[in-house]
Amino acid sequence: MQKMRRLILWLVLCAWCGPACAVSIRVMTWNMHNFPSGVMDLRAPEAEPANHATAAAVIRRERPDVLVMQEIRDSAAVQVLLDSVGIPAYRLLVCSRFCDPPGIPLFQQVAIVSRLPLIRSGWKKWATLGAVDPPRGFAYAMVRNGGEVVLICGVHLKSNMVKDSDRERAAQLNILQRELAVQQLVRFIETDRALAAAGLAAAVVAGDFNTNRDDPQFTSERTLAVLDEAGFAECFAGLSTEQRLTWRGSGAFAAATFDYVFVRGLTYTGRTRVVAGGMGDHDPVVVDVGR
Amino acid sequence: MLLLVAAPCVAQPADSVAVLCAEVAQLRVEVDRLKLEIGQLRRLLAGAPEAAADTLVPVEETVGPAQAPAAAEKPTGFWLSTGGTRHNAKCRYYRQSAGRPCGPKEGTACKKCGG
Numbered sequence: 001m002q003k004m005r006r007l008i009l010w011l012v013l014c015a016w017c018g019p020a021c022a023v024s025i026r027v028m029t030w031n032m033h034n035f036p037s038g039v040m041d042l043r044a045p046e047a048e049p050a051n052h053a054t055a056a057a058v059i060r061r062e063r064p065d066v067l068v069m070q071e072i073r074d075s076a077a078v079q080v081l082l083d084s085v086g087i088p089a090y091r092l093l094v095c096s097r098f099c100d101p102p103g104i105p106l107f108q109q110v111a112i113v114s115r116l117p118l119i120r121s122g123w124k125k126w127a128t129l130g131a132v133d134p135p136r137g138f139a140y141a142m143v144r145n146g147g148e149v150v151l152i153c154g155v156h157l158k159s160n161m162v163k164d165s166d167r168e169r170a171a172q173l174n175i176l177q178r179e180l181a182v183q184q185l186v187r188f189i190e191t192d193r194a195l196a197a198a199g200l201a202a203a204v205v206a207g208d209f210n211t212n213r214d215d216p217q218f219t220s221e222r223t224l225a226v227l228d229e230a231g232f233a234e235c236f237a238g239l240s241t242e243q244r245l246t247w248r249g250s251g252a253f254a255a256a257t258f259d260y261v262f263v264r265g266l267t268y269t270g271r272t273r274v275v276a277g278g279m280g281d282h283d284p285v286v287v288d289v290g291r
Numbered sequence: 292m293l294l295l296v297a298a299p300c301v302a303q304p305a306d307s308v309a310v311l312c313a314e315v316a317q318l319r320v321e322v323d324r325l326k327l328e329i330g331q332l333r334r335l336l337a338g339a340p341e342a343a344a345d346t347l348v349p350v351e352e353t354v355g356p357a358q359a360p361a362a363a364e365k366p367t368g369f370w371l372s373t374g375g376t377r378h379n380a381k382c383r384y385y386r387q388s389a390g391r392p393c394g395p396k397e398g399t400a401c402k403k404c405g406g
Binding site: 044105 | 325326333337349351381382384
């Protein structure tokens with residue numbers, strides 16, 4: 001009888017508190033480096049099973065509620081990955097289908113996987129402004145967390161690759177592309193009618209931003225500042241440079257922080273971790289967020 | 292006598308700190324101004340106008356990507372685009388543009404996949 005009373009009390013408490021209480025969620029973002037082949041613009045059937053197994057082991061170990069992935073070939077590659085993970089609750093909520101100018105799909109898409117219930121998802125290409133034409137775009141998914149609606153956005157902003165003979169001009173154009181992209185994302189979050197109609201309570205922006213606050217070449221860049229000014233909190237606040245190296249470096253380029261999670265309407269409930277990915281050139285970032 | 296000598300020594304660090312703090316504050320203002328100027332120069336460099344509100348709305352992708360034309364021919368594992376470039380089945384461009392299945396020696400090999 002006593003047990004029954006406790007159970008009823010617990011159920012009543014849950015029913016009363018449930019809609020108002022957002023459950024803590026774990027978000028992981030990972031640039032998976034031309035997944036699953038590991039080679040730009042190419043399939044590599046011989047290497048792909050190993051990369052699927054490596055990624056699946058990381059996901060099983062970290063158990064994120066939301067996984068934001070970049071440099072994914074297509075939705076089929078994500079489905080194979082989810083089969084390898086073997087956790088039935090995971091669903092592919094969205095995988096972009098960004099194309100190059102001739103209209104051929106890129107092998108570097110953005111995807112969002114989650115075990116939270118989906119309300120709506122989609123993806124958008126960045127708009128061009130003058131000579132500033134940011135590549136790709138962003139993927140988003142509105143999910144239900146407890147009684148709250150949370151927006152998840154995945155981005156992969158312009159790299160620092162410079163092919164132009166005028167290297168300085170090309171580097172500045174790269175910065176402009178990132179800045180323009182993030183301005184568009186903030187405008188989308190703040191003005192999209194469907195988001196407002198759904199009663200959006202919180203937003204998470206995660207992905208590969210290809211910039212940081214450490215390197216002098218980005219001193220005047222406003223990409224991250226745009227999110228700061230829009231009320232988003234960065235996941236790495238207070239951590240030393242060594243604790244937040246997400247890109248392992250290459251040749252003359254030192255390891256750097258390029259991957260982030262930003263949240264608005266939520267707070268970080270634990271320390272942000274950069275965990276071993278075991279493949280590619282980026283390591284995943286894992287954060288726990290809640291009220 | 293000792294006091295007279297020591298007094299400036301004690302006062303000097305406090306003065307220096309105040310001076311340095313003022314200099315730091317001034318430098319911060321100048322850095323912020325320079326960042327702003329660099330941002331403006333960057334936009335000029337790209338010929339990018341100040342963004343109007345409506346141009347900042349990202350584009351919803353409503354048009355589907357280019358579909359490979361339904362080739363009646365049997366796949367050979369190679370695709371010859373109308374531009375004459377040959378792609379193999381591992382390539383991002385394989386069967387993604389107008390063209391036809393081809394043999395392993397036809398056309399010019401794609402630089403990415405090796406044809």
